[in-house]
Amino acid sequence: MPTYLYCLRTERADPPAALTGVDGTRVHAVHASGLTAWVSDVTDNVRPTVDRVKAHDTVCAAALNEGETPLPVRFGQIFPDDASVVSELAVREAVLRPRLARVAGCVELRLVLPKRSDPSSEEGTAETITRDTTLAGRDTSGVADGPGTAFLERLARRDRAALARVAGCEDVRHAVCSAAKSLVVGQRPCESARGISFFPVLVRRAEVDAFRSAVAETLRVKGIPLAVLGPFAPYSFAGDA
Amino acid sequence: MSGEVLDNAPLELSDLINRVLDKGAVIAGSVTISVGDIDLIQLDLTVVLTAIETVRSAERRRREFDGDLNADLPVLPSD
Numbered sequence A: 001m002p003t004y005l006y007c008l009r010t011e012r013a014d015p016p017a018a019l020t021g022v023d024g025t026r027v028h029a030v031h032a033s034g035l036t037a038w039v040s041d042v043t044d045n046v047r048p049t050v051d052r053v054k055a056h057d058t059v060c061a062a063a064l065n066e067g068e069t070p071l072p073v074r075f076g077q078i079f080p081d082d083a084s085v086v087s088e089l090a091v092r093e094a095v096l097r098p099r100l101a102r103v104a105g106c107v108e109l110r111l112v113l114p115k116r117s118d119p120s121s122e123e124g125t126a127e128t129i130t131r132d133t134t135l136a137g138r139d140t141s142g143v144a145d146g147p148g149t150a151f152l153e154r155l156a157r158r159d160r161a162a163l164a165r166v167a168g169c170e171d172v173r174h175a176v177c178s179a180a181k182s183l184v185v186g187q188r189p190c191e192s193a194r195g196i197s198f199f200p201v202l203v204r205r206a207e208v209d210a211f212r213s214a215v216a217e218t219l220r221v222k223g224i225p226l227a228v229l230g231p232f233a234p235y236s237f238a239g240d241a
Numbered sequence B: 001m002s003g004e005v006l007d008n009a010p011l012e013l014s015d016l017i018n019r020v021l022d023k024g025a026v027i028a029g030s031v032t033i034s035v036g037d038i039d040l041i042q043l044d045l046t047v048v049l050t051a052i053e054t055v056r057s058a059e060r061r062r063r064e065f066d067g068d069l070n071a072d073l074p075v076l077p078s079d
Helices: A050-066 A082-103 A119-123 A147-179 A205-222 B008-022 B052-064
Strands: A003-009 A027-032 A035-041 A106-113 A184-187 A191-193 A196-204 A227-232 B031-035 B038-043
Touching: A003 A050, A003 A082, A027 A082, A035 A050, A035 A082, A050 A227, A050 B008, A106 A147, A106 A205, A106 B008, A147 A184, A147 A191, A147 A196, A147 A205, A191 B008, A196 A205, A196 B008, A205 A227, A227 B008
Parallel strands: none
Antiparallel strands: A003 A035, A027 A035, A106 A196, A106 A227, A184 A196, A191 A196, B031 B038
8 A cells, every 4th residue: 555754753753643644544653764754554646635735734743743853745755655665765864864953953934924905016007017019110009909918918017026025025034034043043035926925934942932022023113014824844944955 | 923914714724735735855756857868857856737727727616615624625636
């Protein structure tokens, strides 16, 4: 039966007996090369659904609550069986151990900037559009825009809005991480999706409250609306540095 | 916290999906596309390839299910 992988640890810790993962399957531990993987047996086809994504995160969150910080694995990694997990971990041990060390004792927090209420910020305004109405010497100003032109202009407006959001988010990231410099173990650049901008930070577990307080004070002074989500298993810091 | 200004339920779901689908360590999933003996492209991530319009349609359908966030609806379609 295929084996679904959730997260890795260095402790030989077994998951709680009642812990279930994707599709309600029981989570168990596989030990290899001094690493412990939390896995469960699944069917062949594990498509990403909201329920399954939640189940994956529940297992990683349980691992985070059980002891040391786990290295969370991306959704959807399936191996033919437990023995394949063991062999893959043996092959990748030299890469995985430094990553486990990087996140040891830390959790991820996500700082999220809300979508701006001004609808023009999403699509841009007519004034921001500059275009050359003369093409190849022909004055086309009297010609109505075709659907292709309108489509490209919509794309351009969207790109400009996304760039503006990321630039604004980067300003906030700089302000927050400067104010809480001693509390930030790691950070990643801002990302933007569907009007929401966010950036992850890696914080020591014992300093989560101190970080939240420092952020709240910075936001109060600067008047920035921001949500701090977490703590989470350090997904954003589990990949390449 | 200033997070009160946000509608946190959909925000957290959106963040969860982004985090779990797009982040994390990748252990398996290495694909090398070769022609002859020459490696052209290597994909070492678990990716889902689909048409943008298909994703948008799925998102629209998902929004219709906003009242039931546990719906067993694909986050990304496989076709």
